[in-house]
Amino acid sequence: SRWTAHYAGLVSQNYSGVLSYIGQRATSARSQLPKQVLFAITTNNGQDYMVNTPSTTISGSGWIDVKEILLTGIETPLAPSWRNATNWQATVPLILGTNRLEFLAYGFRGQLVASNAVTVTSTAVGGGSDTDGDGLPDVWELSHALDAQRPDASEDPDGDGVTNAQEFLAGTDPRDARSQLRLLAAPASAGGVTLHFTAVAGRSYSVQQRAEVDNGPWQTVASFPAEAKDRLIEWTDSALPAQQFYRLVAPLVP
Numbered sequence: 001s002r003w004t005a006h007y008a009g010l011v012s013q014n015y016s017g018v019l020s021y022i023g024q025r026a027t028s029a030r031s032q033l034p035k036q037v038l039f040a041i042t043t044n045n046g047q048d049y050m051v052n053t054p055s056t057t058i059s060g061s062g063w064i065d066v067k068e069i070l071l072t073g074i075e076t077p078l079a080p081s082w083r084n085a086t087n088w089q090a091t092v093p094l095i096l097g098t099n100r101l102e103f104l105a106y107g108f109r110g111q112l113v114a115s116n117a118v119t120v121t122s123t124a125v126g127g128g129s130d131t132d133g134d135g136l137p138d139v140w141e142l143s144h145a146l147d148a149q150r151p152d153a154s155e156d157p158d159g160d161g162v163t164n165a166q167e168f169l170a171g172t173d174p175r176d177a178r179s180q181l182r183l184l185a186a187p188a189s190a191g192g193v194t195l196h197f198t199a200v201a202g203r204s205y206s207v208q209q210r211a212e213v214d215n216g217p218w219q220t221v222a223s224f225p226a227e228a229k230d231r232l233i234e235w236t237d238s239a240l241p242a243q244q245f246y247r248l249v250a251p252l253v254p
Contacts, residue, residue: 035086036063037061037062037063037086038061038063038114039060039061039062039063039066039103039105039113039114039115039116040060040061040062040116041058041059041060041103041116041117041118042059042060042061042087043056043057043058043059043060043118044118046116046118047118048118048119048120048121048228049118049120049121049228050120050121050122050123050202050226050227050228051094051120051121051122051123051124052122052123052124053094053122053124053127054093054094054095054122054124054126054127054128055091055092055093055094055127056091056092056094056120056122057089057090057091058089058090058091058092058101058103058118059087059088059089060087060088060089060090060103060116061086061087061088062086062087062088062105062114063086064085064086065107065108065113066105066106066107066113067106067107067108068105068106069088069090069103069104069105069106070103070104070106071092071101071102071103071104072101072102072103072104073139078090078092078103090103093127093128093129094120094122094124094127094128095122095127095128095137095139095140096122096123096124096125096127096137096168096169096171096202096203097121097122097171097200097201097202097203098119098120098121098201098202098228099119099120099121099122100117100119101117101118101119101120102115102116102117103115103116103117119228121201121202121226121227121228121229122202123202123203123204123226125169125251128140131148131149132147132148132149132150132151132152133151134151134152134153134165135153135165135168136148136152136153136164136165136168140168141164144173144174144175145175146164146174152164153165153168156174157174157175158173158174158175158176158177158179159177160177160180162174162180162181167179169203169250169251170200170203170250171200171201171202171203171250172200181197181248181250182197182198182248183195183196183197183207183246183247183248184196184197185246188236188237188238190236190238191238191240192236192237192238192239192240193236193237193240193244194234194235194236194237195207195234195235195236195237195246195248196232196233196234196235197232197233197248198230198231198232198233199224199227199230199231199232199233200230201226201227201228201229201230202226202228203226203250203251204223204224204225204226204250204251204252205223205224205233205248205249205250205251205252206220206222206223206224206248206249206250206252206253207220207221207222207223207235207246207247207248208220208221208246208247208248208249208253209221209237209244209245209246209247210244210245211241211243211244211245212245213245218247220253221237222235223252223253224252225252226251
């Protein structure tokens with residue numbers, strides 16, 4: 001109104017109608033914008049979930065104030081496809097186990113508009129970039145202070161007798177000798193033996209047995225599919241002979 005009054009004074013005319021027209025056009029333009037929505041993940045209603053693939057497609061919502069979407073830990077912005085003015089999709093890589101995916105929405109001035117996160121657990125081996133081609137995802141190697149530029153899958157930095165590749169499959173820490181795939185046993189109250197172990201998210205397991213410690217084939221007696229959370233598993237073998245040896249393997253034996 002300041003400038004309409006200023007120019008009206010210069011030419012001795014009443015510009016109140018012009019100001020009213022501008023206001024009407026502004027209201028009309030704003031009414032055509034999509035309804036404001038929150039930046040959110042809509043896949044699985046925003047709840048954590050599990051897949052058996054090395055990647056997943058995340059769907060979400062966002063308003064017109066979102067210029068680009070980034071994933072925490074990755075400098076390059078994602079290339080989401082906008083299905084309409086307020087709904088987007090993006091495919092992201094996963095590695096075996098839990099993947100915490102935090103999406104960052106940035107505005108047209110480079111400011112952080114909003115963020116949203118979801119945890120996706122993958123049971124698939126082979127996901128994620130692997131610069132040195134040793135079968136270990138770069139993100140896993142870097143998170144455990146390993147060298148993603150040099151093949152080191154067969155090395156054993158914590159000296160526990162288990163290679164980096166085996167630690168990756170088991171979900172244990174290659175830098176901590178106390179972090180092990182371990183099967184414990186105790187007498188069952190009704191006879192037999194109860195075996196228990198900690199199962200890591202995204203990993204599957206089989207319990208095998210044989211009569212002699214160093215002779216004969218291993219027989220699978222129980223299998224446990226992967227789940228989305230770490231958990232304690234107990235299994236009782238009530239038909240226990242005089243002597244039996246057990247081992248725990250991951251992933252499970254088909």
